[in-house]
Amino acid sequence: MSTAQAAEATRSTLSIEDVSVGYGRKQVIDRMSAAPLLPGTLTALVGPNGAGKSTLLRSLAGLVPGKGRLRLGTRDLRQLPLSERARHVSFMPQGLPQGVALTVLETLIGALRATPPAGGPVSDEEATRRGIALLERLGIADLALRSLDRLSGGQRQLAGLAQALIREPDVLMLDEPTSALDLRFQLKVMGLVRDTVREHALIGIVVLHDLALAARFSDRVMVLHGGRLRADGSPDETLTPALLAEVYGVRGRVERCSLGHLLVLADEALPQQARA
């Protein structure tokens, strides 16, 4: 058994059973259940605008209330205090808060102080060392001493990714981590997320609108539509022309490029009545 497999065997799965989430009287996720999410796998959560992807992640992170069962192994996530939950479940939202005058490195040290990793609290010296090592891995060590509120959109996104990764959580959830990134950083970040998830046997969930990125980097694709899980399986199983028509309302193709990667091509928007 490899080190990664051994780590995987001792980690817990994430189960989502009969989960409903909404805002006031507005129901967004409607009694959703899914097969357990496994350590060491990266799941792409996809679906049209307003489908409830961010809401589901916020609910998993404990930021919006909901009904149903959310378990990490034997732990009932809803029963955990938020501080303890944040140690297990790390969530990078779509946008970092504005007006934060701290440097990127200071935010990482602060994240470690606020949510000490499983091994226990770390000294500021150790937090600094870990922060710099992570920024080097992400290829953004040059941003360490830059103030967060003076970064570009893509740089802020990378800083947010570092904040999510530094906590060494069991579940890593990223909401559209590549939306502001250039082509090179899209590949770099998705590759790094996939490798980190595998090496550390994390449960990775990434919201993506780019279905080709989802197909290329994820092990599993969950498609949310109308508050329900419309499809769930490997990229090959889930990303089909029929699904593109029904869920996204486009006539599309799913083809393999000369390198064998799945390409998802949207040819035209379908008129409303032609949607399956």
Ligand SMILES: Nc1ncnc2c1ncn2[C@@H]1O[C@H](COP(=O)(O)OP(=O)(O)OP(=O)(O)O)[C@@H](O)[C@H]1O
């Ligand atoms: N704080 C809120 N209060 C009330 N309704 C909300 C709130 N946040 C989101 N919603 C609504 O919940 C529904 C789902 O929103 P959510 O942000 O989860 O969708 P999404 O799939 O992440 O969309 P997108 O791809 O556009 O980011 C939408 O109809 C949205 O208007």
